[in-house]
Amino acid sequence: MDDNVNQAFQQAATFQKMWTDSFSDMAQVWTRYSPAKPPPDAMREMRAGMLKILTQSWEDFVRSPQFLEYMKKGMDGVLDFKKLSSDFFTRGHHSTETPAREDIDGILLAIRHMERRLLDRVEEVDSNVSGLGRRLDKVEKNSRPAPTPVPREGVTKPPARKAPARKAPARKASARKAPARKAPARKASTRKAPVRKTVARKTTPKS
Amino acid sequence: MTQAQTPEETASNWQDSMIEEGFANLRRLAAMPFIAEKARKVKKGVTPSEVVYEEDKAKLFHYISDTKPKYKTPLLFVFALVNRPYIFDLKEGRSVIAQFVNAGFDVYLLDWGVPNQAERHLTPDDYINGYLLNAVDYLRERCDSTKVNLLGYCMGGTIATMFTAMHQGLIKNLLTLAAGIDFSTREGLINLWTDPKYFDVDKFVDVVGNVPAEFLQNAFTMLKPVQNLIEKPITIWENSHKEGFIEDFLTMEAWLNDNVPVPGEMYRQWAKYLFQQNLLVQNRMPVGKHIVDLRKITCPLMNLLAERDDLVPPSQSEPLNRLVSSTDKEMIVVPSGHIGLSIGGYAQKNVWPKVCDWLGERD
Numbered sequence: 001m002d003d004n005v006n007q008a009f010q011q012a013a014t015f016q017k018m019w020t021d022s023f024s025d026m027a028q029v030w031t032r033y034s035p036a037k038p039p040p041d042a043m044r045e046m047r048a049g050m051l052k053i054l055t056q057s058w059e060d061f062v063r064s065p066q067f068l069e070y071m072k073k074g075m076d077g078v079l080d081f082k083k084l085s086s087d088f089f090t091r092g093h094h095s096t097e098t099p100a101r102e103d104i105d106g107i108l109l110a111i112r113h114m115e116r117r118l119l120d121r122v123e124e125v126d127s128n129v130s131g132l133g134r135r136l137d138k139v140e141k142n143s144r145p146a147p148t149p150v151p152r153e154g155v156t157k158p159p160a161r162k163a164p165a166r167k168a169p170a171r172k173a174s175a176r177k178a179p180a181r182k183a184p185a186r187k188a189s190t191r192k193a194p195v196r197k198t199v200a201r202k203t204t205p206k207s
Numbered sequence: 208m209t210q211a212q213t214p215e216e217t218a219s220n221w222q223d224s225m226i227e228e229g230f231a232n233l234r235r236l237a238a239m240p241f242i243a244e245k246a247r248k249v250k251k252g253v254t255p256s257e258v259v260y261e262e263d264k265a266k267l268f269h270y271i272s273d274t275k276p277k278y279k280t281p282l283l284f285v286f287a288l289v290n291r292p293y294i295f296d297l298k299e300g301r302s303v304i305a306q307f308v309n310a311g312f313d314v315y316l317l318d319w320g321v322p323n324q325a326e327r328h329l330t331p332d333d334y335i336n337g338y339l340l341n342a343v344d345y346l347r348e349r350c351d352s353t354k355v356n357l358l359g360y361c362m363g364g365t366i367a368t369m370f371t372a373m374h375q376g377l378i379k380n381l382l383t384l385a386a387g388i389d390f391s392t393r394e395g396l397i398n399l400w401t402d403p404k405y406f407d408v409d410k411f412v413d414v415v416g417n418v419p420a421e422f423l424q425n426a427f428t429m430l431k432p433v434q435n436l437i438e439k440p441i442t443i444w445e446n447s448h449k450e451g452f453i454e455d456f457l458t459m460e461a462w463l464n465d466n467v468p469v470p471g472e473m474y475r476q477w478a479k480y481l482f483q484q485n486l487l488v489q490n491r492m493p494v495g496k497h498i499v500d501l502r503k504i505t506c507p508l509m510n511l512l513a514e515r516d517d518l519v520p521p522s523q524s525e526p527l528n529r530l531v532s533s534t535d536k537e538m539i540v541v542p543s544g545h546i547g548l549s550i551g552g553y554a555q556k557n558v559w560p561k562v563c564d565w566l567g568e569r570d
Contacts (some may be wrong), residue, residue, distance in 0.1 A: 036212055055433040061431070062396060063327030072405040079414045086414070105416070107329070149462045160543075 011066045018064070022057035026050045234448035245453050249461045252293045254305050256316075260345045264320025265338040267345065270296075270308050278570040279312025280379050282349045283338065284316040286474065289364030289423050291465045292318050294549060295360070298458050301550040303559060310563035313350060317342050321467045327416045328471040332495030335370050341536065343370075343377050354379035356566060358390075361385050361519060365481070368527065369492065369499045375506065380508045380569050382562065385519040385548055388501075388527045394520040396430050399500060401482040409476040412471040419450045420466035427463075430517055459510050459546075488526060504531035509562060510538040513548040539563065 029049035033042055059066055086101070093100035212220070260267035284304065286292035295316060296304040307314045317339065322329065346355050357378050359367025364386025371378045393399050400406060412418070428435045446452040469477075486492040492499040510528055512521040521540060528536050541558050543551040548558075 036217060038220050040224050040228040051433055051438060053433075054437075054567050058433055063399060068402070068405045071400065075406070075411070080411055101324075105324075108325055109328060124475070 014066055018061060022053060116164045225238055235444055238447045239299040242453055246457050249457050252296045253299050253302055254296050254308055262338055262341055267342050268316045270304055270314040270509050272308045276313035277412045278567060280352050280356050280570050281313045281315055281346050282307055282356040285359040285363040285367050288319055288469050289466060292316055294462055297550050303549050306563060315346060318347055322417060322470045327471040330472045335366055336495055339370050358382040359386060369494060372499045372501050372503045373497050375503050378506050380507045380566055382510045385513050385524060385545055387523050389488045389523055390481050392482045392520060392522045394522055398482060401478050403483045409477055412475040416471045417468040418474045420468045424466045448482045501530040502532050507535040508533045509565055512540050513545055514540050516545045518545045533566055
């Protein structure tokens with residue numbers, strides 16, 4: 001407990017020193033004041049000097065470990081409070097048998113997982129269909145009868161070469177690793193017909 | 208050498224400057240009532256466009272030109288998920304898109320849309336291998352081109368880089384603007400604040416779901432609070448009577464405050480794998496079933512960085528050029544901040560015409 005109090009005092013003292021120094025530096029700016037200059041110009045000069053010092057002090061302040069520690073504690077406090085209030089409202093909703101935000105988030109997450117699984121499957125089917133297509137092309141190419149050459153006089157026809165037994169092409173393992181293109185599946189369902197409407201300027205929905 | 212002023216001269220100078228300042232204040236005051244009216248007239252985007260493709264909330268815009276495109280390969284713009292993409296086409300004279308359209312490119316922009324709680328489970332895989340891949344496929348079909356040029360800004364630059372690494376065959380040229388690649392640097396405050404020691408991203412996303420736009424907006428404000436909360440109001444006041452200043456200021460502010468929430472899972476993976484574990488530079492970044500390997504990028508690369516970028520410091524983007532396998536790669540360091548890189552006067556005048564030429568040569 002004593003340690004905590006001491007630490008808190010030390011931190012406060014560090015901040016105090018930082019800002020006291022800053023204000024003292026700001027006050028020193030006024031030593032450069034010259035009555036020979038017209039007052040508005042002199043004031044602007046003093047103001048610029050003071051703001052420069054204030055900017056530097058702020059930079060030092062927000063980079064100090066003490067500030068970062070305070071920031072962390074402050075944010076933790078806010079998040080804990082938000083969580084507490086959120087839990088409270090969730091209980092309230094549940095007691096009246098109405099869905100809370102947590103439930104809606106859960107549904108959205110479930111839909112998202114389902115979408116991912118479906119897209120993975122579609123991708124798999126897509127790669128299988130492409131593989132089949134490639135194999136069919138090869139089969140078609142090979143089964144096409146070659147044009148019969150017209151035998152020339154005095155030329156002996158070479159013996160027909162036996163076509164080597166063809167193995168089915170091994171399925172590329174990399175096909176599944178190919179760029180995860182959710183796109184084709186998504187595209188088909190979500191792409192809208194190109195909008196041809198010309199607008200005078202870009203319409204941007206309000207945030 | 209300036210001679211010392213007599214007391215009479217000093218008094219006279221004081222008097223003149225006070226009168227001048229008094230009148231300037233009256234002019235500023237007179238301009239105030241019109242600010243609200245000007246704010247209502249702020250336009251978002253200037254180049255005529257049409258929506259050519261939609262998927263869920265993502266929309267693909269085509270920018271219409273009076274003339275036929277000079278270059279065949281379409282150019283696709285990709286922006287971050289935290290702000291709206293109309294920064295590319297902010298206003299006349301400040302539009303990157305207009306620069307490319309006028310240079311003869313067929314320009315498209317992918318707007319991710321605004322996610323709601325139902326989309327909290329969207330991941331980088333959905334964005335990169337879903338929406339972006341589909342948009343690229345659509346463009347290839349529409350433009351009868353085997354490849355597209357990709358330009359990404361900020362987080363969009365990182366997305367474009369990852370996409371190119373996974374689908375190099377579809378990309379002709381890659382252009383990145385202030386793209387975060389190496390997150391080990393602690394120059395940027397965001398990198399420091401997301402350190403796993405101080406930020407529990409899992410707890411954060413589990414509780415909030417989508418990361419609220421206000422949270423992101425406040426985080427950006429706190430990066431430079433003195434500039435954002437003190438200097439900015441003073442600048443508005445002091446320049447409010449100047450022609451065009453308020454219009455420019457309001458257009459910029461409208462965009463800066465137009466943050467959008469980021470889907471929770473997207474944020475979780477982005478923060479964890481990039482900001483906390485820095486997996487992209489190690490070629491270990493998982494995106495769905497893929498592992499992003501930057502060495503697979505072989506296309507020409509143009510990497511643009513902003514010298515005074517406080518959001519994505521140059522040290523975070525520079526490593527890209529040595530991590531890719533491209534032989535044709537270039538890097539331009541622009542003397543500007545994060546936003547000035549695209550819409551700043553210097554970039555508009557000196558950088559973008561050069562980038563248009565670079566891309567045109569590689570069409």
